[in-house]
Amino acid sequence: MKARYQYRIYPTNQQQQKLAHLFGCVRVVWNDALALCKQSPKKPSSVELQKIAITQAKKTEERAWLSDVSNIPLQQSVADLETAFKNFFNSCKGKRKGRNVGYPKFKKRSNSQSARFRIGGFSLKGDGVYLAKIGTVKPVWSRELPSAPTSVTVIKDCANRYFLSFVVEIEPVKVEAKHMSIGIDLGVKTFAVMSNGEKVESPSYQKLYIKVRQLQKKLARQQKDSKRRNKTRIQIAKTHNQIADLRKDFLHKLSTKVVSENQTIILEDLNVSGMVKNRRLSRAISQQGWYEFRSLCEAKSDKFGREFRVISRWEPTSQVCSDCGFKWGKLDLSIRSVLCLNCGIEQDRDENAARNINKVGTGHGHDSKRTQRKSKTTSVASSDEVSRITARSRR
Structure with a gap:
């Protein structure tokens, strides 16, 4: 079973310049390969794209600087584009589960940047990680790697933070469950209500969102391509990262607690895309991260050897008494x-809804x-x- 381990890094000024050059080369190769796919009547293969966008491009004056960086991240950029097309075609044919995947887009300089190294392009040296033609960077090792990594991705987010993301093989964790099953009803004010009566409140993001709105108003008044505007843009990105980190920390801790204590985890399949169309609740629903919580529970269930189930969204969990089974009908949210x-x-x-979710999920509905x-x-x-x-x- 594969998992990702991510660590923060603080590269030197010289390494930041080399990484900026590497990110630019990876972005240019992606955009050139995508432009070739759009111009061709039939999509070229991955080998043909690598030959045109990398090998032949290095021999031209316009793309001669591609030779200054390692060839492995450039090849991975074309491979990632091939994966993006594969997901798009499978989504169009209905072979891919989950939400629909759109057509691949061109990469921008202002978005987050990344470059992936395979085995041969990186190596672990003591407390540091050597990256080809970049040098040795020292991550903040918050935890040990469980096994030798098969690949490492260098990431720079919109707030100018750098990370190393390793892909490693892990073994399932054997932890004895305290309870047989649990049903979870997700909400807005109370994030999760368990079938055992436990309630979990979501953290408040109100102050940070107010700060984002103030900075966005300031950004709208500033001149485009100015230094002050770019500074404000980075401040907005940092505030968004604070919100994302706060939410991610809360969801990780809650999902780990739920999965480690229960043998069977049961959730309801929510129509989030339809619920966010309600303009009064769309912002509050989008802030919760219900889908991310479901994905974390599903992934950690495989890690801990648990069973994860999702019941149909059409089950009347809020309309039926969990004790006697009497159906009282549809109720207003108030x-x-x-x-x-x-x-x-x-x-x-x-x-009541959480207990009904548990009953339906275990087959006792x-x-x-x-x-x-x-x-x-x-x-x-x-x-x-x-x-x-x-x-x-x-x-």
């Missing part, structure tokens, strides 16, 4: 608790429906009855 007239138990909306009901339930409660629905604060 309704946070329901008093079931069949069993007389007041159900919290999110906890219809057990409660076979129970006999001792009383009739009317659609509208009479005046002397306790209200069937209790409204609480909006989610």
Whole structure:
């Protein structure tokens, strides 16, 4: 099983210049190869693209500087373009799972930059990593590599931070699970409600987003291609990185805790693309990172030897009592608790949904429906009855 281990690096000024030259060469090879694919009636093969965009281009005056960097990252750039086309064609034919993949795009200088080295282009030397024609860089080793890496990627993000990302082989971790299964209902105000009653609040990103809006207003007033505008752009990128790092840290810790303690993890297949069309909730939904949490749980389930399941989005988890199985119908988002007239138990909306997700995921979703009901339930409660629905604060 393969995994990525990423470390922060602080290259010297000379190494930063060499890396900038390397990133530029990788970007130019990608853009040249993509332009050839667009001009040709039939897409050239990877070997033909390498021959034209690298080998023949080095012999011209316009691209002679491609010889100043290692040839391995340039070849990997063409290989990555071939993978991007393969994913695009498979997505068009319906062979690829997940969301649709678009046509490959040209790379920009202002976006994050990367260059990948195979075996032969890098080597581990003590506390440092030697990169071909770059030199030895010393990562901040926050943890040891479990095995010898098969490749390493040098990354520079929009905030001018440098990273080394290693691909290594890892063995599954054997940790005894405390619980057999758990259902998780994802939300906005409360990020996750577990079937065991545990609730997890998401961190607040409000102050950082206010700072981003202020900097974006400042950026809009500044002259294009000026030093002050470029400085503001980097400040915006750093603030976005703070938000992303805060979210990533929260999701990693929560997913590790959930997967390590439970044998079966069950989530609901949410229609996030449809939910973000609600202009009142789109920003709050986009900030949560539900899909990233699902991907982390799925990946860590393989690592810990757990079972990961996803139930259908059409399951009425919020419309059915988790105790007696009575269906009370669709509820507005402002309704946070329901008093079931069949069993007389007041159900919290999110906890009830989490327990139903756990039941459906483990195959016990219809057990409660076979129970006999001792009383009739009317659609509208009479005046002397306790209200069937209790409204609480909006989610």
